[in-house]
Every structure is written in C-alpha cells, then in structure tokens.
Amino acid sequence: MHTELDHDIYDDMVQKHVSWRRIAKLFRPHAWRLFIVMLFIAVAAVGGTIAPFLIRAIVDDALPSRNINLLYLLVLGMGGLAALAASMSMLQVYFTTHVGQSIMHDLRVKLYAHLQSLSLRFYAYARTGDIQSRISNDIGGMQALVTNTIADVAKNVSVVLATILAMFFLDWRLTLLSFVTVPVMIWLNQRIAERRERIMYEQQMKLADMSSMVQETLSISGIILGRTMGRRQHLVNRFTKSSKEVSKLEIRAHTAGQGEWVFIYFGIDILPALTFLVGGGILVNYGSITIGTLVALIALQERLLWPLLELLHTNVEVRKARSLFARVFEYLDTKPDISEVDQPIPVSRSKVRGDVKFENISFTYDGQNKPAISYVDLAIPEGQRIAIVGKTGSGKSTLSYLMTRLYDVDSGRISIDGIDIRNLSFDTLASLIGIVTQDVYVLQGTITENLRFAKPDASHDELVAAAKAAEIHDLITALPLGYQTMLGERGHNFSGGEKQRLAIARVLLRDPPILIFDEATSALDNRTEASIVASIHKIGANRTTIIIAHRLSTVRHCERIVVLENGKILEQGSYSELINQNGAFNKLTHSELLPPRISDLSVGGV
Incomplete structure (x- = not known):
C-alpha cells in the first residue's frame, strides 16, 4: 500500500x-x-x-x-x-x-x-x-x-x-x-x-x-x-x-x-x-x-x-x-546528457586521416567515487595499430565508450585529426569509427539483413568481401540458405565466435578509417583467432586500429601496447620493449590476464 x-x-x-x-x-x-x-x-x-x-x-x-x-x-x-x-x-x-x-x-x-x-x-x-x-x-x-x-x-x-x-x-x-x-x-x-x-x-x-x-x-x-x-x-x-x-x-x-x-x-x-x-x-x-x-x-x-x-x-x-x-x-522530459552542437563541423570521410588523441581526459561513472579514467594523455597517429591491456576494471572499455560518445568525458578532450569529437555530428562520428565489442548484438533476421544494418545499400559482392575478411564467408555459404539464413533472437543459433566474426564483417562493411576491437576475439578458438588477427592487421594497414584485449596472441603484433591500471597509463611501448622490462606488462604476461591460449567456451553453433 x-x-x-x-x-x-x-x-x-x-x-x-x-x-x-x-x-x-x-x-x-x-x-x-x-x-x-x-x-x-x-x-x-x-x-x-x-x-x-x-x-x-x-x-x-x-x-x-x-x-x-x-x-x-x-x-x-x-x-x-x-x-x-x-x-x-x-x-x-x-x-x-x-x-x-x-x-x-x-x-x-x-x-x-x-x-x-x-x-x-x-x-x-x-x-x-x-x-x-x-x-x-x-x-x-x-x-x-x-x-x-x-x-x-x-x-x-x-x-x-x-x-x-x-x-x-x-x-x-x-x-x-x-x-x-x-x-x-x-x-x-x-x-x-x-x-x-x-x-x-x-x-x-x-x-x-x-x-x-x-x-x-x-x-x-x-x-x-x-x-x-x-x-x-x-x-x-x-x-x-x-x-x-x-x-x-x-x-x-x-x-x-x-x-x-x-x-x-x-x-x-x-x-x-x-x-x-x-x-x-x-x-x-x-x-x-x-x-x-x-x-x-x-x-x-x-x-x-x-x-x-x-x-x-x-x-x-x-x-x-x-x-x-x-x-x-x-x-x-528526460534530458539527453549528450547532445550535438548546434552547428557540427562537416567532415568528409575520404579526407579523414585517423589521427586520434586523448588529451588529459578524466571520467567517473555515476554513483562511483573512483574515476574510471584519470588524466589520460594518449596520441595514436594515423594508421597505427595500438593495443590497450590491463586488469578488469582498469578502464580499457571505458576509453572506447568515450571515443564513440556513448559517454562524454568529464574533463579534457578527445580529437580526430585535431577536431574535438564533441564538435562532430553523431552520424559523422559513427561513420568514422567502427567498433566490435565482446558482447555482440545480433538482430533477429537473416544474415544479409544483419550485415546491411551497417550499410543498407551494400551490394551482395560487398557483403561477400566483408564476410571473407572476417573469415565467415565459407561458414555462411555452407548453410542451406546461405546469406538468407535466419538468425534467432540474439543469434543463439550461432556460436559466440561465429557471432563475433559476423559483427566484424558488419563493421568492415562500413569501411571506417578508425577501428576499435574491444575483446572482439575473446570467444574465438585459437585457429580462428589467428586468422582473424591476421585479417585485422591486414585490413588495418591503412586504418587507425585500437585493440582492447586480454590475450597475448591478440596484441603481440601491435606496433604499440598501452598498459592501463586504475584508469591511468602505467607504461607503453612495443611488445619487445615492454616484455624485456620488469614492469606491469611483463607481470601481466606471466599471470592469467594475458594467457597465450584460451579454450573456446562458446555454446552452440550453426
């Protein structure tokens, strides 16, 4: 009562x-x-x-x-x-x-x-x-x-x-x-x-x-x-x-x-x-x-x-x-806490280099006393492949949320080619950044409909090219209905690894200049992961690529590795530089946080 x-x-x-x-x-x-x-x-x-x-x-x-x-x-x-x-x-x-x-x-x-x-x-x-x-x-x-x-x-x-x-x-x-x-x-x-x-x-x-x-x-x-x-x-x-x-x-x-x-x-x-x-x-x-x-x-x-x-x-x-x-x-009457500026800066996708900078940014989640990100400065030159590693709760995924404006920084700024992302329209920002997360969301519909959600006017040849790059084309063509195969709610008739490959293909279809892979290979078996990582490095040759991962095999070939802890950068450098130091990265590689192998624990399959 x-x-x-x-x-x-x-x-x-x-x-x-x-x-x-x-x-x-x-x-x-x-x-x-x-x-x-x-x-x-x-x-x-x-x-x-x-x-x-x-x-x-x-x-x-x-x-x-x-x-x-x-x-x-x-x-x-x-x-x-x-x-x-x-x-x-x-x-x-x-x-x-x-x-x-x-x-x-x-x-x-x-x-x-x-x-x-x-x-x-x-x-x-x-x-x-x-x-x-x-x-x-x-x-x-x-x-x-x-x-x-x-x-x-x-x-x-x-x-x-x-x-x-x-x-x-x-x-x-x-x-x-x-x-x-x-x-x-x-x-x-x-x-x-x-x-x-x-x-x-x-x-x-x-x-x-x-x-x-x-x-x-x-x-x-x-x-x-x-x-x-x-x-x-x-x-x-x-x-x-x-x-x-x-x-x-x-x-x-x-x-x-x-x-x-x-x-x-x-x-x-x-x-x-x-x-x-x-x-x-x-x-x-x-x-x-x-x-x-x-x-x-x-x-x-x-x-x-x-x-x-x-x-x-x-x-x-x-x-x-x-x-x-x-x-x-x-x-x-609930006011959006993130909004576009009245006059967004127009940006041509073809002219974007992909130079990303995190400039002294800080961010705290509602209801938390401790900052998730604290005064982070990080420059990622155009076309560089960078890995971000750290313990759970270190702030790795938060960086991807802030970069895609799912949240806004409390202080500092994030820029692309020198332009504060808050001065870009939401559509422009979405066209510049493609992200694949660990928790993949698959729409209830056909494989073609799921892929074309990223690019409604994509031709079938474009779908095939994206699927091949994500190492899922052969799996799709082996199905009785091929690209017209229906996916159930949240894609539960696909395994976890298959859904992640589908999500990667969906992002690649949009051809963004900046790619973020947030634990995107965590559900893949070792052979598929090796193939996907090779594809990521191949397609990222002319893109700025940020790989957030726990697995050593995913990050070891990145040009630079950044180690986060408690929302702060502890160290950064190449794999060979960091592995030879007795620092945070060296300790991670000897713990369970960056294991060289991991079993594919996904359930189900096509």
Missing part, C-alpha cells in the same frame, strides 16, 4: 510533467478533423433537442384533435432526426478513430526517437521491460482517451447545454429541480477519480515490473540461467506473485468508489420521480403547465441525466489516463 510520501511523490511528478495544456497540444496537428467532429456533434445535439418538442406537439395537439396528418408529419420528423443522429455518429466515429490513431502513432514515434537520443547513462539504470511497458502498455492505455473520450466529452457537453436551454424554454422551475442533486454527484465523482488515478499509476508500475520479469526470464539467456540453476519453480513463483499483485490492483481499479457510485445512481434515478411529483402538483393546483410539457420535460431530463452520468464516468477515465501521460512525459 502506498504511503503518504508516495502520494506526495506522485503529485509532484504529475505537477512537473503533466498539464492539460500539454495534452491538448497533441491534438493541434489534427485541428481541422476535430473541427469537423465538433460540427457533427453540434448538429446531432441540436437535432436531439427538437425531438421532445415534437413529442409535446403529438401529445398536446395531434392526439387530442385526432389530426392524423399532423401525427404522420411529426412522426416523420422524429424519424428524420433519428436518421440524422445515426449518420452524424457514424461520421464522428470515422474521424475520431483517425485522429486517435494518428496521435498514438506520433506519440510512440516521438518517445522512441527520444529514447534513441539518450546516452548509456540512462540505460545503465533503466529496465528494458519498463521502457517497453511505457511504449506499449501506457501509450496503448491512452488509446480510449484520445480516440473516443475527447469526442464523447464534446458530444455530451453539447447535448447537456442544448438540453438545458430547451428545458428552460419549457419550464424554468422544473429545470432548476433537475439540478438539485448534481453538486453532490460531482463532489463524489471527484473523490472516485482521484482514488482511481493513483491506483492506475501503481498498476502500470506493477505491469512494468511484470514486463521486465518476462523480458529477463523468458529470453534464451534467462531460460538457460533458470534451468541450469534449477530455479524454474522459483521463477514461476515470482511471476505468480507479480501477476497476483496486478490482479489485485485491477480489481481495485474497477471497484474503488463503488459506494459513491451508488449515491450518484440514486440521485439520477430519483429525479424523474421528483419531477413528476412537483410537476404534477403544479399542474393540479395551478394548471400552469400542460401534460405535454411535463412529458416533454421528462424526456429532456432523461436526455440530460445520462450524458451527465457519462461525463462523470469520463472524468474518472481522464484522471486515470493522466497517470499514463505522467509516465510517458516523464521519459520525454
């Missing part, structure tokens, strides 16, 4: 991220369609208020005088009004559905595009399941609001206003009587709406928890972990508990305030009886109204109260939807 502090936090978040003006802005691009919808609603509302007057004419004029022609004419008029209302309703549904779907599409795309702009710092703490929940569950939950609710509100408001005017025209005394219970109903309705809004927010949080649990435990990695650890039943129990919490909140969301609704329904149901009682008393004692007027006013009252009840229900739904907007807008 939420505490009062939780309520305060929620109220602060809603006040910070959500306003009705901001929600209204979503509808501005569709103003002309909404205008047409309002026109349909106004026509239907005016037509609906005419019907009771026709009823009064039937009761007071046509029936007493037995004028069958007048009766036919009045009934025909009522039929025409019904046909008009049905036509307006059909057109209204058509236009509001288009508006609602367009708004949902725009909001989904805007949120997805914004999430793409956020740095790794955001994703280091955000849960994938929660992100998915906000894109699908939360925006999907707004569907009813933007598709139906707004139009329903306009329709019901127009009906209520038109009906009130018609009722006052018939008899102002009985009209005022019709509103005697309305203030109490509105007050009760606000209590219900506030309660259900908070429950909806809590419910969406629990749904996000459940979505994260499903995403984590029903992936291939999650299944392997659960079964090899003998924790399948534990995971089922966790999911059962989470699902039960969602079910309880679902029940609360639909039943909260039911006691108040009883009084609201009673207030609506009792009004016709009061009108008959008061109206009948006036008719009997004073004769100031006719029977037809009383019947017409009762008909109008029925037409008034049910739209009013719908507005009360809509108020609850709108308040519930506000909690969904709060979750979506919270992400949209």
Whole structure:
C-alpha cells in the first residue's frame, strides 16, 4: 500500500510533467478533423433537442384533435432526426478513430526517437521491460482517451447545454429541480477519480515490473540461467506473485468508489420521480403547465441525466489516463546528457586521416567515487595499430565508450585529426569509427539483413568481401540458405565466435578509417583467432586500429601496447620493449590476464 510520501511523490511528478495544456497540444496537428467532429456533434445535439418538442406537439395537439396528418408529419420528423443522429455518429466515429490513431502513432514515434537520443547513462539504470511497458502498455492505455473520450466529452457537453436551454424554454422551475442533486454527484465523482488515478499509476508500475520479469526470464539467456540453476519453480513463483499483485490492483481499479457510485445512481434515478411529483402538483393546483410539457420535460431530463452520468464516468477515465501521460512525459522530459552542437563541423570521410588523441581526459561513472579514467594523455597517429591491456576494471572499455560518445568525458578532450569529437555530428562520428565489442548484438533476421544494418545499400559482392575478411564467408555459404539464413533472437543459433566474426564483417562493411576491437576475439578458438588477427592487421594497414584485449596472441603484433591500471597509463611501448622490462606488462604476461591460449567456451553453433 502506498504511503503518504508516495502520494506526495506522485503529485509532484504529475505537477512537473503533466498539464492539460500539454495534452491538448497533441491534438493541434489534427485541428481541422476535430473541427469537423465538433460540427457533427453540434448538429446531432441540436437535432436531439427538437425531438421532445415534437413529442409535446403529438401529445398536446395531434392526439387530442385526432389530426392524423399532423401525427404522420411529426412522426416523420422524429424519424428524420433519428436518421440524422445515426449518420452524424457514424461520421464522428470515422474521424475520431483517425485522429486517435494518428496521435498514438506520433506519440510512440516521438518517445522512441527520444529514447534513441539518450546516452548509456540512462540505460545503465533503466529496465528494458519498463521502457517497453511505457511504449506499449501506457501509450496503448491512452488509446480510449484520445480516440473516443475527447469526442464523447464534446458530444455530451453539447447535448447537456442544448438540453438545458430547451428545458428552460419549457419550464424554468422544473429545470432548476433537475439540478438539485448534481453538486453532490460531482463532489463524489471527484473523490472516485482521484482514488482511481493513483491506483492506475501503481498498476502500470506493477505491469512494468511484470514486463521486465518476462523480458529477463523468458529470453534464451534467462531460460538457460533458470534451468541450469534449477530455479524454474522459483521463477514461476515470482511471476505468480507479480501477476497476483496486478490482479489485485485491477480489481481495485474497477471497484474503488463503488459506494459513491451508488449515491450518484440514486440521485439520477430519483429525479424523474421528483419531477413528476412537483410537476404534477403544479399542474393540479395551478394548471400552469400542460401534460405535454411535463412529458416533454421528462424526456429532456432523461436526455440530460445520462450524458451527465457519462461525463462523470469520463472524468474518472481522464484522471486515470493522466497517470499514463505522467509516465510517458516523464521519459520525454528526460534530458539527453549528450547532445550535438548546434552547428557540427562537416567532415568528409575520404579526407579523414585517423589521427586520434586523448588529451588529459578524466571520467567517473555515476554513483562511483573512483574515476574510471584519470588524466589520460594518449596520441595514436594515423594508421597505427595500438593495443590497450590491463586488469578488469582498469578502464580499457571505458576509453572506447568515450571515443564513440556513448559517454562524454568529464574533463579534457578527445580529437580526430585535431577536431574535438564533441564538435562532430553523431552520424559523422559513427561513420568514422567502427567498433566490435565482446558482447555482440545480433538482430533477429537473416544474415544479409544483419550485415546491411551497417550499410543498407551494400551490394551482395560487398557483403561477400566483408564476410571473407572476417573469415565467415565459407561458414555462411555452407548453410542451406546461405546469406538468407535466419538468425534467432540474439543469434543463439550461432556460436559466440561465429557471432563475433559476423559483427566484424558488419563493421568492415562500413569501411571506417578508425577501428576499435574491444575483446572482439575473446570467444574465438585459437585457429580462428589467428586468422582473424591476421585479417585485422591486414585490413588495418591503412586504418587507425585500437585493440582492447586480454590475450597475448591478440596484441603481440601491435606496433604499440598501452598498459592501463586504475584508469591511468602505467607504461607503453612495443611488445619487445615492454616484455624485456620488469614492469606491469611483463607481470601481466606471466599471470592469467594475458594467457597465450584460451579454450573456446562458446555454446552452440550453426
């Protein structure tokens, strides 16, 4: 159960991220369609208020005088009004559905595009399941609001206003009587709406928890972990508990305030009886109204109260939807901590030499007291092959993150050909640097689709050339479907080494002047690694190549080796220079950190 502090936090978040003006802005691009919808609603509302007057004419004029022609004419008029209302309703549904779907599409795309702009710092703490929940569950939950609710509100408001005017025209005394219970109903309705809004927010949080649990435990990695650890039943129990919490909140969301609704329904149901009682008393004692007027006013009252009840229900739904907007807008208001400069420096790929410099850079991860990189100065001339080695946590991979602007340095600068990388556009920087990491991500699709993700317009010959350079072409052509072979989620029908070779081919397809291999050969067997390393040195002949590795066989042929420890450079030089010194590199080669051989521990294969 939420505490009062939780309520305060929620109220602060809603006040910070959500306003009705901001929600209204979503509808501005569709103003002309909404205008047409309002026109349909106004026509239907005016037509609906005419019907009771026709009823009064039937009761007071046509029936007493037995004028069958007048009766036919009045009934025909009522039929025409019904046909008009049905036509307006059909057109209204058509236009509001288009508006609602367009708004949902725009909001989904805007949120997805914004999430793409956020740095790794955001994703280091955000849960994938929660992100998915906000894109699908939360925006999907707004569907009813933007598709139906707004139009329903306009329709019901127009009906209520038109009906009130018609009722006052018939008899102002009985009209005022019709509103005697309305203030109490509105007050009760606000209590219900506030309660259900908070429950909806809590419910969406629990749904996000459940979505994260499903995403984590029903992936291939999650299944392997659960079964090899003998924790399948534990995971089922966790999911059962989470699902039960969602079910309880679902029940609360639909039943909260039911006691108040009883009084609201009673207030609506009792009004016709009061009108008959008061109206009948006036008719009997004073004769100031006719029977037809009383019947017409009762008909109008029925037409008034049910739209009013719908507005009360809509108020609850709108308040519930506000909690969904709060979750979506919270992400949209998350500021990217890494952004492009207003006027990036244009750089031609063909003119880039690949001269890289780390100039007195420092960087600390959020929540860490100790810097990951501390005042590092490192110059890598164009075309040089350099290796970066060190213990786990020494800052090797952090350098690659900073160079590709997945994070930004806290101080100092990184430059390519003398240009600070922060002055380049993201697309330009991505075109200059290709990176292959240890944790290879393979898209679900064909091999061709995975390769062309790097270069959509690549020809088949270019795919083959990149695959041959990465020593994977022969493996692909041996498959029944060759380059059209489907890869499962995260490429689990490929071994770890095969996925890394595919990733290397994907990077080579882009032909960047600077290459970074971050433990890119760690999952390869010795023969394949030797072949890949030879290929790396061959393709890196005219490129600046940075190899981050633990294995001696990967780095020994590099022109320069840099040893990191605790985010600082301890020593650097050629392999022969460092191996003959009794320094940090010499100690690494005699430890398990730079073993000359390593077994291929990857599971599976094609």
